[in-house]
Amino acid sequence: MSHTFAVCKNCHSVNRIQIARAGEAVCGKCQAKIPFHGLVSDVTEADFRKLLKVSDKPLIVDFWASWCGPCQMYGPEFQKASMENDKAVFLKVNTETETALSGSLGIRGIPCTIIFKDGKEVKRQSGAMNAAGVNSLLTQI
Template sequence: MAVLELNQNNFKETIENNNIVIIDFWAAWCGPCMNFAPIFEAASEEHPDVIFGKINTEQEREIAAAFNVRGIPLLMVFRDNIMLYSESGALPAAALNDLLTQVKNLDMDAVRAEVEKNKTIKE
């Protein structure tokens, strides 16, 4: 599956209208980002049920700022419109595949219940 270039026009729709979305925040000047790109691309072929998106932090500064991106590469994973993972640093292929397997196997009813519980505590 091809990796999507995400921007202001398609970011929200992509997150809201897909079950699992993994995003790679990157920049052209970032060596680790360039080294991670083929791993991310290969994982997109192995996981056709996941949407793989890339956000160029130099071009999409508003999105990067909204998510407080401080270090790149940064991976972020959403499932059912809930952010489940956000971590700076490139992952080896095996770790990326393991992360996606864990996300797929999550009990989302339990996750939603925990999100609601945390909302109530904050209010």
């Protein structure tokens, strides 16, 4: 059975989650609900760095902001791709709150999609895409 990872918003432990049960996922440690949009979860910089260390799948991250029009169009497509592709762990980072992470990655324009594999950036794509574009990006790593 295929799996993904998410960090608990309550106790901050990393959870390995069976994709088939993601809709009702709760934290293995504190039993808090694990929220997903499709199979996308929102992460802080701390959450992201934890997942970068433990995940045995690549991480694909949508860097976005609430004021960004193209980001609002891209969000649902990224979410759709997350339901179609179990090759990666799908994450969203709000660049308005996670300014240090966005700065350290040198993100200039959003939306910006970055794929991390074995702890390192392997692919970066600026601008909105449709779900097929996201899936295609994942075939290029």
